[in-house]
Amino acid sequence: MIQTLQYVPEYEEDLIYPALCRSLSALGIEKDMRPGLKVVIKPNLIMAKRPEHPVTTHPLVIRGMVRWLNEHGVTDITLAESSGGLYNGEYMKNVYNTCGMRQLEPALHLNMDFSARTVNCPDGFANHSFHIITPVVEADYVINICKLKTHAMTGYSGGIKNLFGVIPGLEKPQLHYRWPRLADFSRMLLELARTVNPQLTIIDAIDAMEGNGPTGGTSHPLHLLLAARDLYTQDYFAAGLMKLDPMKIEMIRQAVEAGLARPGEIELAGDPVPENLTPFKLPDTKKLDFSGNLPKFLEKPFVFFAARLLKSFPQVDREKCVGCGKCAESCPAHVIRIARVRRPGASGSIKKAVFRRKGCISCFCCQEMCPVKAISVKKAL
Numbered sequence: 001m002i003q004t005l006q007y008v009p010e011y012e013e014d015l016i017y018p019a020l021c022r023s024l025s026a027l028g029i030e031k032d033m034r035p036g037l038k039v040v041i042k043p044n045l046i047m048a049k050r051p052e053h054p055v056t057t058h059p060l061v062i063r064g065m066v067r068w069l070n071e072h073g074v075t076d077i078t079l080a081e082s083s084g085g086l087y088n089g090e091y092m093k094n095v096y097n098t099c100g101m102r103q104l105e106p107a108l109h110l111n112m113d114f115s116a117r118t119v120n121c122p123d124g125f126a127n128h129s130f131h132i133i134t135p136v137v138e139a140d141y142v143i144n145i146c147k148l149k150t151h152a153m154t155g156y157s158g159g160i161k162n163l164f165g166v167i168p169g170l171e172k173p174q175l176h177y178r179w180p181r182l183a184d185f186s187r188m189l190l191e192l193a194r195t196v197n198p199q200l201t202i203i204d205a206i207d208a209m210e211g212n213g214p215t216g217g218t219s220h221p222l223h224l225l226l227a228a229r230d231l232y233t234q235d236y237f238a239a240g241l242m243k244l245d246p247m248k249i250e251m252i253r254q255a256v257e258a259g260l261a262r263p264g265e266i267e268l269a270g271d272p273v274p275e276n277l278t279p280f281k282l283p284d285t286k287k288l289d290f291s292g293n294l295p296k297f298l299e300k301p302f303v304f305f306a307a308r309l310l311k312s313f314p315q316v317d318r319e320k321c322v323g324c325g326k327c328a329e330s331c332p333a334h335v336i337r338i339a340r341v342r343r344p345g346a347s348g349s350i351k352k353a354v355f356r357r358k359g360c361i362s363c364f365c366c367q368e369m370c371p372v373k374a375i376s377v378k379k380a381l
């Protein structure tokens, strides 16, 4: 399995484009190209954030990919994503504008078809089909361009997790509700990735996110651009670059067990792995989880007793909360309401989010969607 790694010091088109050319050439991607090929680029546009924040795929990485496709005779290129929150014209226009995607037109078509199709999942153990946004279903060739991040629920977000954005709008929280256990949710992500089966996955790690990802963390630049055909093994490799143990990331562990990720077969092309890599800060949800360091015979009793104590819950900072309702909209368990509360030290009331702990499945969709970082994590301990 060829894994490419290119050093890219900053977001500059003149640096990104040659790095992409070298990567795609090492992977032999030009052999896949033909006139008339219908290509869909699936970025990470989880929320409307400007490109200087390490939340979304940087537009210059996408621009480089589009330029390369054009130079190989491919012009039918659509950018398709279902962000967190609603999936409609008004919502996605704001996401496209804020995330810098508008500047990519007209070389790239920004998807405005908000329909979805049911697609069978041939090897699905638990998910026999998925409802997937139409452009991805109709594409001849899917290019998955994600952002490297830590993630409150899954611990890590790269190529596999990015494909969750092919599920339309608020159907995503429904899947969280259906699979509240991390093991089941991770298996669903793998089944979804096998259903979408992108031909190429690029990881934008020029700047990456550590801490309370996927939206509330901070910048941790790696100055690297990664590309591979095999997204599973690439995620194993990329987690290692963050100094995370890939076998403690449930979706990667399952991918290795299922034979999808084959870390022993990595052939590195491009630049060497930098020597000065530093560990990524973990999300608050994962900080107290030391179960992985226990002797085997203690694991089961530990998990049983500690699960309740170590369970993480969201906690809202009333000062910061602006009452926008995005958390309530995305909560699959419907345990958040927007209520009018008294203004401290003033007359009248103001809208704020109110959380009920009972029923919360700790999926952290609410934290993901909060535009002002008003939601933090509290351990039951």
Ligand code: SF4
Pocket (backbone or CB within 6 Å): 314, 330, 331, 332, 333, 334, 335, 336, 355, 359, 360, 361, 362, 363, 364, 365, 366, 367
């Ligand atoms: S309150 Fe937040 S963490 Fe709990 S179920 Fe709702 S979205 Fe998930």
Ligand code: SF4
Pocket (backbone or CB within 6 Å): 316, 320, 321, 322, 323, 324, 325, 326, 327, 328, 338, 352, 353, 369, 370, 371, 372, 373, 374, 375
């Ligand atoms: S907690 Fe965040 S997402 Fe929820 S209403 Fe307040 S500001 Fe909006």
